[in-house]
Amino acid sequence: MPPISPPPPSLLPELLAFVRARSPFYRDYWAQVPPASASLSDYPVLDSRRFWAANTVQGNQVLTAPLDSGITFKSGGTTGQPKYSVFTNAEWQAFTERSGARLRVLLRAGDRVGNLFYAGKLYASFLFSQRVIEAAGLGVGYPIAGDDLHEALAIWRQFDLNVLAGVPTTLMKLLELLTPEDRERLSLRLILFAGEPMFADQIARVQALFPDCVVRSISVAGVDYGELGWTEPDAEPGVHRSYDESTVLEIIDEGSGAPIDATGVPGRLVVTNLLRRLMPIVRYPVGDRGEWVDPPGTPERRFRLLGRTEEGARVGPMTLYVDDIRQALTTLQAQGVLQGFKDFQLLISHHGERDECCLRLALAEPASLGELGAAQIARALYAARPMFSDLLEQGVVHPLRVQAVTLDGLQTNARSGKLLRVLDQRHG
Incomplete structure (x- = not known):
């Protein structure tokens, strides 16, 4: 892949001036920022709830122009009211072409790539992935979708696919079907x-x-x-490497809100897209934590993803962090307690005036x-999260309930196929 040039220095000031002039939401949100400022650190990180409350289908206050051509995607449909993200046709094409140029380093001529992302109501990942595979310019794409894995396996067999693209939950379920x-x-060169x-x-x-x-x-x-x-x-x-020519990626301290430049210091990821104009993205928190791998000034500076910013289950006054549970289960698996372990899910409910967590x-x-194995797992998780035991003694929460199921017994999002890691059943 040829080297990518960074954006011209004038691109960020032009974006900020354009957005302030055209978007009622941003103009109000930036009311305390001097109009001539071209430093991102002077601008507040977006409050996602305010952004989406203004970014509505009717009476939209975020867009910089009427939506009269382009493409609309449903987003955030797992919980609550769905959100809608829009691109002009040129923005969508440029987005997928930039991503496809980078995917080219992973593909080879002659690859047969099965696209198993979901093509249902939450369709963006399927369409994006197919466009990106096409834009890479290598191999043959097979837009299968992931809602019927028996059909997917039949196509894998028929066309001798050697690359599969999809949500990990879908891919692992497909492998379960192999005879x-x-x-x-069959062969598989790349996932x-x-x-x-x-995970490992x-x-x-x-x-x-x-x-x-x-x-x-x-x-x-x-x-x-975007990217x-x-x-x-x-x-x-x-x-991963960042996109110098189209984005400004920041890692922000979760306490002070100050940008982090040092390597190896975790914070939340905030992105500004320099090229989108219809629905501007300026200091948008993407919902992930990360840390820099390379020193400041490194071209296409690398960063490491560290999970979701709020990836955990709230049980009474306690947060059970998914990463902590995964680590405890991995240790038990190494000790031979969890035979045939594949994955897990947390279900949070409320009865008897107390919260309950079920580890599925x-x-x-x-x-x-068996009961003995379930009890051993519960004890291990209490040890990993001592506050759980304290709350049990205080009668604040119910004991951990452990339920064994097959992989199909874990609930996934019907639209995207993603595993629902935490299911909060307390709100209807």
Whole structure:
């Protein structure tokens, strides 16, 4: 891939002036910022709730012009009211072409790429991925979608696909369907995932079936904010490069709100898209945490994703962090307690005037867990989160409930296929 030139120095001041002049929401939101300021640090990070409250279908206050041509995507449909993100036709084409140019470093001539992202109501990932595969200019794309995995497997067999793109939950369920004959005959060179992380235990399961398979992120992007990061062939897990020519990526201290320049210091990711004009994205919090890998001034500076900014379950006054639970379960698996462990999900409910957390474990043989195994898992998680035991003694929360299911017993979003890591059943 040829080197990408950074944006001209005038692009950010031009964007800020344009947005202030054309967007009623931003003009009001920036009321305390001097009009001539071209320093992003002078501008407040977007309050997502205010941004989307103003970014409505009728009477929109964010857009800089009427929406008379382009494309509209539903976003944020997992909970609450769906949001809608819009691009002009030129913006959408440029977005996918930039991402496709980076994907080119992972694909090879002759690759047969099956697109298993969901094509239902939350359709942006499917359309984006297909356009990006086309824009990469290598291989043949097969727009299969991930709602019927038996059909997907039939197409894999028929066309001898060697690259699969999709949500990790979908990909892992597809691998469950492989017969011994499939494992012997089919090949898999590359997995391209997005939508949720793909963890070491999942990658190990892939490579147990296909030892030479490489697992990489297809892109870090959002239908709200556009492109954020791209992956190199030899990248460490979670490490991506930024897009110098089209974005300004910041990592912000979660306490002070100050930008972080040092490497290895976690903060929340905030992005400004320099090229979108219809629905401007200026200091937009993307919902992920990260840290810089390269020193300041490095071209296409690398960053490492560190999970969601609020990836946890609130149980009474306590937060159960998903990463802590995953670590505890990984330790139990290494100790031989969790045989055939595949994934997990948290269900939060409320009864008897107290909150309850149910840890739903996907196992190859759910009946193998038993009461003793469930009790051992509960004790391990209490040890990992001592506040849980304290709240139990105080009668503030119910004991942890452990439920063993098959992988299909974990609930996914019907539109996107993403695993719903936390299901809060307390609100209807």
